[in-house]
Amino acid sequence: MLPGAEFLSILEEGAGHIPLSEADLHQSLTEPPAAVPLPPGSTPKFYFLPDSKPAESSSSKPSTDQQTSQLPQDSFDVEAVRRDFPILHQQVHGKPLIWMDNAATSQKPQSVIDTLSQFYEQDNSNVHRGAHTLAARSTNAYEDAREKIQRFLGASLAKEIVFVRGTTEGINLVAQTYGRKHVKAGDEIVLTTLEHHSNIVPWQMLAQEKGALLKVAPISDQGEILLEEYQKLLSDRTRIVALSHVSNVLGTVLPIKTMAAMAHRHGATVVVDGAQSVPHFRTNVQDLGADFYVFSGHKLFGPTGIGALYGKAALLKEMPPWQGGGNMIESVSFEKTTFNDIPAKFEAGTGNLAAAVGLGAAIDYINQIGFEAAAKHEEALMAYATAAMAAIPGLRQIGTAAGKVSTLSFTLKNISSEDMGKFLDSEGIAVRAGHHCAQPTLKRFGLTSTVRPSLAFYNTFGEVDKLIAAIKKAKHQLS
Numbered sequence: 001m002l003p004g005a006e007f008l009s010i011l012e013e014g015a016g017h018i019p020l021s022e023a024d025l026h027q028s029l030t031e032p033p034a035a036v037p038l039p040p041g042s043t044p045k046f047y048f049l050p051d052s053k054p055a056e057s058s059s060s061k062p063s064t065d066q067q068t069s070q071l072p073q074d075s076f077d078v079e080a081v082r083r084d085f086p087i088l089h090q091q092v093h094g095k096p097l098i099w100m101d102n103a104a105t106s107q108k109p110q111s112v113i114d115t116l117s118q119f120y121e122q123d124n125s126n127v128h129r130g131a132h133t134l135a136a137r138s139t140n141a142y143e144d145a146r147e148k149i150q151r152f153l154g155a156s157l158a159k160e161i162v163f164v165r166g167t168t169e170g171i172n173l174v175a176q177t178y179g180r181k182h183v184k185a186g187d188e189i190v191l192t193t194l195e196h197h198s199n200i201v202p203w204q205m206l207a208q209e210k211g212a213l214l215k216v217a218p219i220s221d222q223g224e225i226l227l228e229e230y231q232k233l234l235s236d237r238t239r240i241v242a243l244s245h246v247s248n249v250l251g252t253v254l255p256i257k258t259m260a261a262m263a264h265r266h267g268a269t270v271v272v273d274g275a276q277s278v279p280h281f282r283t284n285v286q287d288l289g290a291d292f293y294v295f296s297g298h299k300l301f302g303p304t305g306i307g308a309l310y311g312k313a314a315l316l317k318e319m320p321p322w323q324g325g326g327n328m329i330e331s332v333s334f335e336k337t338t339f340n341d342i343p344a345k346f347e348a349g350t351g352n353l354a355a356a357v358g359l360g361a362a363i364d365y366i367n368q369i370g371f372e373a374a375a376k377h378e379e380a381l382m383a384y385a386t387a388a389m390a391a392i393p394g395l396r397q398i399g400t401a402a403g404k405v406s407t408l409s410f411t412l413k414n415i416s417s418e419d420m421g422k423f424l425d426s427e428g429i430a431v432r433a434g435h436h437c438a439q440p441t442l443k444r445f446g447l448t449s450t451v452r453p454s455l456a457f458y459n460t461f462g463e464v465d466k467l468i469a470a471i472k473k474a475k476h477q478l479s
Contacts, residue, residue, distance in 0.1 A: 076373035082458050084109040084365070095428030098463045103248050103407050103454035104432050106279060106301045108362070115361035116303060119354040126350055128327065142353055145360030146343075149308045152363050153293060154284030160316065162309040162343040163351050167275040168198040170294030170309035171242070173346060174271055175202040177319040178292075179240060182269070185211035187239045190268070192217040192225055193444050194247040194254070197437045199273045203242055212239070219444060223250040223399035231262055238268040245277035245293075249438045249452065250399025251382075251407035253277070260289035269315070275299055279456065280405045281375050285310050297355060301456075302362030306355035309346075316342040323348040374457035378405065381455050381464060388468045394475065398442075398450050409436075409450040412471065414479040417449040420471075423478060424451070427470040 082088055087107050090097050099107055119141065125134035127142045143158070150158045164170040179202075183189065189203045189212055207214045215238075217230040234241075241263040246253050260270040274295040277283055285293045290310070297306040311319075321328055321339055325348035330338040339345050366374065385408055389395055394413035412420060421433030432452040435442055442448060453467060 076370060076377045076457070078377060078458065078460055081369055081374075082460075084111070084369075085458055086110055086113070088458065092428045092430070093426050098427075098429040098459075098466060100453040100455060100459065100463070100467065101430045101432050102279070102299075102456040102459075103276060103436075103452060105298045105304070106456055107458070108301055108303070109365050111365050112302060112358050112361045116354050116358045119357050123357075124354070127353060128344075138353060138357075141357045141360070142351075145356045145363075148360040148363045152278075152283075153308075153310050154286055155310050156286060157313055159342050160310055160313050162311065162316070162346045163356050164294070164307045164309050165305055165352070166296035166298070166307035167196075167273055167294050168296075170292075170307055171198055171271065171273065172202045173309060173322050174292050174294075174311070175206045177322050177346075178269065178315060179203075179206045180209070181318075181320060183207075183210045183212050183239045186237060187212045188215055188233075188235060188237045189213070190215045190217060190230075190233050190238055190241045190263070192230070192243060192254070193219045194223070194225070194244050194250065194252060194441055195242070195438070196244060196248050196273060196275070197439070199242050199244060199271075200440070203240070213237075216440075219252075220401075222401045223247065223252045223404070224401045225252070225254055225259070227255070227258070227262075230259065234263060234266045234268065236266055238263065238266050240271060241268045242271040242273070244273045244275075245283070246274075246280070246405055247399065247407070247438075247441065248276045249407065249409055249436050249441045249450070250401065251276075251404035251409075251454075252399060252401040253403050253405060256288045256290065260291075264289065276406065280378060282371060291315055297359040297362065300359070300362055301365060302359040303352075303355035305352045306359050308359070313342065316346070319346075321345050321348070325349045369457075378455055378457050378459075381459055381461065382406070382408075384461060385453075385455070385464045385467070388464065389471070392468070392471060392475070394479075395471065398445055398447065406454045406456070408453045408455070410453075411447065411450055412475060412479070415474060417451045419478055420451045420474055423474040424467075424470055427466070427473070429453075429467055429470055 085107050088097060088099060123134060123137045123141060125138040127135065127139040146161050146163070147158045149161045155161060164173060183206060187210070189207055191200060191203060191214065193216055204214060206212065215233045217233055218226050220226055241259070243254055243256060243259060245256055256272055263270050269291045270289065271292040272288065272290045274283060274293050276299070278295045279300050291312055293310040295307055298304040328340050328345050328348040330340050382405065386397070389397055389408060389410060396411045398409040398411065399407070411417065417433040421431055424431050434449050436452055442450065
């Protein structure tokens, strides 16, 4: 019998009687009762209820749609957008908070916060198998978030989206499944000097285990990939090419489409770290030619502890599972276990359900405010800040590639990065100081640390002015 079949008799008032036989119960869980007419527009997408929305009550929060700034797609009102982010309206050390640590994590709009509260207050349930109303609502919300990510990345199928904890877990998943299956002794894995440690260490571990060779494509003094040198590294033994779409230290945007095509000509599989790209510009994984693409929700104005791995369906299907447990199985006996279809095969156990739904809300938000207009605002901010920093004597900008996004890494003569970071904090300005989990990148420039302000669409020209003024003040007081 299915779990609970012996005592389930009624699911919800108006949802119909659930027969007690296993066959009838299974049918009732997969199809709306024929005798109940479905309200217009409420046909279930993923589960068995005709309407998965919770009933309204006097304690319900306002719709998150009503709380989000609705802007024309060709305009961008940064002050209106800032009102959507409650954390930005506070003081630190008696001064207004200026959040410029966006490459580490982004802040969350009220609509995302409300979505998390909504889930835990009204919809909280495990997904996919519960025979009750809340399971239906949570399942629909969870799978709807998967579809939003599919559309956001330009993937062809929702089942090509695997929920993970973040970029780091997604890369490790690929390394430990696809990589362990396909990489043999003497094979090659190609990286670039621009990689975050999360796109280095998993491949090092795999190479050491398999006896494979790790190759690293160099960069120019401006922080741009040297394509001719990259081309020379590719061979018929190249099995995997792992690339950051955007450098988390320099802001360099790699020509992924070109690099992927070059790798594919040698039969290599391309894995792209999209953690620093998806918050700043539209991405289409099919157009890029990425075989795998991974990002973290917390850098996309969504919750922590959630991310997404895109993988081409054919690749995901032939990969072995990574972790074992509930949800990822089809059947289990002590003699043999068979595995579920994708993406469930890679989602063992109970995932971070509320965060997944919150990530869907974050995607809704950036679509609603006008992502393209937001990107143009960021581009103008970057140009303004770059020019202002270039005018400060003794300041060295690290990474000056054309078209760079978000990050403004720098050093200032005679002042340590750590001291500069502390000083900026005293001025209410949050930045990152250190190696940014990218020690090989900094080593290329003869450095062990930098100060890294990083911008998002809610930053303003006035905030950039305050950053520049604070750097000049630090130069006067600390050097």
